Amino acid sequence: MRIAIVGLGLIGGSIAKALKANTAHTVIGFDRDENVLLDALSLGAIDRIGSTAALREADVVYVCLYPEDAVAFVRDNAAHFRPGCIVTDVCGIKGGVCDRLSALAAAHGFIYVGGHPMAGKERSGFEASEAGLFYNASYIFVPCDAPEAALQTLAGLAEAMGFGTIRYCTQQTHDRMIAYTSQVPHVLACAYVMSPRCAEHNGFSAGSYRDVSRVARINAELWADLFLSNRAELSDELVELIRNIESIREAVDCGDREKIVALLSAAREKKEKFG
């Protein structure tokens, strides 16, 4: 297959490297930064640099851009995808993306599948990308109206890239779950380091400080957009979290040992049961 990758940042670059390392497909790279394209070419992460002509020949297109840019790219190039071409994005929130890209696909005769490869690291850009980024990670697909064969093609590529789990769900389920598993920890990490005690933590902290604060090294612009694409779900989940912190705080404040033990024991049981 001829596979186009648009945007060779951390995710796009890692997809390119993983496909080149594990498959015989032709990988065509697109990026607004020419130096990144030349680096990718010389490192063997792509077979060639993309063009509109190359886009017309692509069997699969991974659009690895920020949400608004991804929608704009597909809109501007909708006429260039051949009929039956599979276009997929990697946006962390599917609301505002899946619906618009599905509509473009229906209007122009290509196939669209929403995708979210669940991997990342604190650094970004092509330099940070690596063929092994996805090892054993989860790839979530929002099928929209794509035919089964297209889903199988993407699943096969995901397996080749090293993903360990493939999940299918609706856009709504995706965004509700991601509010919890990914967005809340990012809000938390930022809220946690806002304490005046953060400046003095050195020598008083160990693994639990490090783990909670890790993702405070955040890409503020990207995450502001992701939060705003999922306002209601994220706000609801934060209300839930605040309520649960408050119930423990209240038990501590009242000195209600029995209540504290009950709350912590219930939490431990859930962690042991669900991992």
Next chain:
Amino acid sequence: MRIAIVGLGLIGGSIAKALKANTAHTVIGFDRDENVLLDALSLGAIDRIGSTAALREADVVYVCLYPEDAVAFVRDNAAHFRPGCIVTDVCGIKGGVCDRLSALAAAHGFIYVGGHPMAGKERSGFEASEAGLFYNASYIFVPCDAPEAALQTLAGLAEAMGFGTIRYCTQQTHDRMIAYTSQVPHVLACAYVMSPRCAEHNGFSAGSYRDVSRVARINAELWADLFLSNRAELSDELVELIRNIESIREAVDCGDREKIVALLSAAREKKEKFG
């Protein structure tokens, strides 16, 4: 030196193993579980099993018990420590411990130093203990009224065990900092897994879910006591955290992108500056 270790759980067992692995001192073990004592002896983690007579000969005593048990042990054995013997505990909160043990030391002529080796893991007990547990960790001492020579003895032993940082502070500073660096992350982990979404996280989660939820595998009885020994500081720090989460939530809820970017950028700067 003759070093007595009272309580061969995760911390006491690791201190015993680290001292045996890295020093030539004689290590004498005390535990209410005879099987643990026999295991420790056969593994070479201790040189011999303790007795009241052995306690009288000890130069240093590490009391590695839960806070109330630690105070009770020192009170019941205060008459057995020889003059100048250095007694230290490993309790995670110093309020209610340092003051009582300092008073016993003054009354009976031994030396007391509050101690907090900042290391742990999700499993407990002697089986989980290991000589390398403290590698590069921080050991906090609350000097109370101990002479400089006693502090130097304990610092030397800590370095031999592998600790990378040694901090001295008052009981008040210790408890305020620990509320932030250790107790808040434990409350958070428990509050986080209380969400109904926890049961469905599988396939939707990656590193940030894992990091925030890790310490929800909590020892409920121990942590209830630690929380209650530090009620005011912990409650204040939770109020601070809730306020900071709420300010991000409000900005999300209102769709105030500029405010979100400002809050996240400030958090990122703090994380980069203070680690």
